[in-house]
Amino acid sequence: MLNYRLVSFYCRCNPKGGGVAIYVKNNADFQMSEISNIKLISVDKVLEVCAVDISISGRKLKVITFYRSPEPAYVNDFFVKLYDVLSRICRNCRDVVIISGDFNVDRLVDSDEKFELQNILRNFNIEILSNEPTRITPTSATCLDGIFTETSKIKSYTHFVDHNGLADHSGQILRCQLRVNS
Numbered sequence: 001m002l003n004y005r006l007v008s009f010y011c012r013c014n015p016k017g018g019g020v021a022i023y024v025k026n027n028a029d030f031q032m033s034e035i036s037n038i039k040l041i042s043v044d045k046v047l048e049v050c051a052v053d054i055s056i057s058g059r060k061l062k063v064i065t066f067y068r069s070p071e072p073a074y075v076n077d078f079f080v081k082l083y084d085v086l087s088r089i090c091r092n093c094r095d096v097v098i099i100s101g102d103f104n105v106d107r108l109v110d111s112d113e114k115f116e117l118q119n120i121l122r123n124f125n126i127e128i129l130s131n132e133p134t135r136i137t138p139t140s141a142t143c144l145d146g147i148f149t150e151t152s153k154i155k156s157y158t159h160f161v162d163h164n165g166l167a168d169h170s171g172q173i174l175r176c177q178l179r180v181n182s
Helices: 070-090 112-123
Strands: 002-010 019-025 031-034 048-056 059-067 096-102 145-149 154-162 171-178
Touching: 002 031, 002 048, 019 059, 031 070, 048 070, 059 070, 070 112, 096 171, 145 154, 145 171
Parallel strands: 059 096
Antiparallel strands: 002 019, 031 048, 048 059, 096 145, 154 171
């Protein structure tokens, strides 16, 4: 991508194609490092994950992105691995944690999968920032993607879904002002 650099990724092995990635603007003014051991938890189509540590103005963030295949056979394994990733990153963590991704759980419809996702996130004090549709077709509107964080660690934020038509899912943008460390 023009004017961006790839800082972390997980590439699916089988079948070819797919995976997750985190890109950062070339002129971004902060320190960053990949959390490479998190990628080892990835299992193709079950849970694909990558993450980075960011230091900016004396504050630390962890940014994690996920993908889960829509195949129902993998959903229970996904939740086990999601809990594992969040346990490793969020337990006793003072950093701001920002989670994004395609979870293929429609949060607009009551389901066991929706409630399980909410319960796992709640267990780590992580809040869903929006339930606006992120995949819109002529016959449906679903909220499969999300950005989630611990809002208690953020002074203020703005989140919106960008229906730009570049892909079959809409992009999401989060702008946040971090609390000052005390």
